[in-house]
Amino acid sequence: MKMLRVKKNFRPISTSDGDEIFRNGIFEFNISKIIKHIHGNPHQFKVEHVAIKIFRSFEPSGLDESTIVSADLAKPIILAEIAPGRMNVIDGNHRVEKAFRNKVDLLPAYTLYVNDHINILTSVEAYKEYVSYWNSKTSGR
Numbered sequence: 001m002k003m004l005r006v007k008k009n010f011r012p013i014s015t016s017d018g019d020e021i022f023r024n025g026i027f028e029f030n031i032s033k034i035i036k037h038i039h040g041n042p043h044q045f046k047v048e049h050v051a052i053k054i055f056r057s058f059e060p061s062g063l064d065e066s067t068i069v070s071a072d073l074a075k076p077i078i079l080a081e082i083a084p085g086r087m088n089v090i091d092g093n094h095r096v097e098k099a100f101r102n103k104v105d106l107l108p109a110y111t112l113y114v115n116d117h118i119n120i121l122t123s124v125e126a127y128k129e130y131v132s133y134w135n136s137k138t139s140g141r
Helices: 031-040 065-070 093-101 114-120 124-138
Strands: 021-024 027-030 048-051 077-083 086-091 106-112
Touching (some): 027 031, 031 077, 031 106, 031 114, 077 114, 093 106
Antiparallel strands (some): 021 027, 048 106, 077 086
8 A cells, every 4th residue: 555645735625514524533524525526426436335244343322322213224334444454434323333233234335445535634634644644554564
């Protein structure tokens, strides 16, 4: 896996009122803009079916129970390559939990690799930290 370079002209994605944001430490992904990007590029993003057991790595203590119950399992989850070869759910944790409870093994998903989602970070600071984090995971590989 190759290392990333900080682009001096990086412009963070803007956020609008009502945008859904996924926070993972300093990294913030604008889910609303990612979904718009996916739907605007259907040739690039294909729905695949993924095994949920790989992505349910925590107890759902922070998830809203009513959202779990009403989750639409037909709506694709979004996976992002957070580190080289490591995918995380950035949209759809409630769907993963509902699938787990209902013994559903596979869910539809969109997979975003680093070059698909790095430009949709919400701040320059997060972008630079992400590049540094990514590169720390590539050394020694």
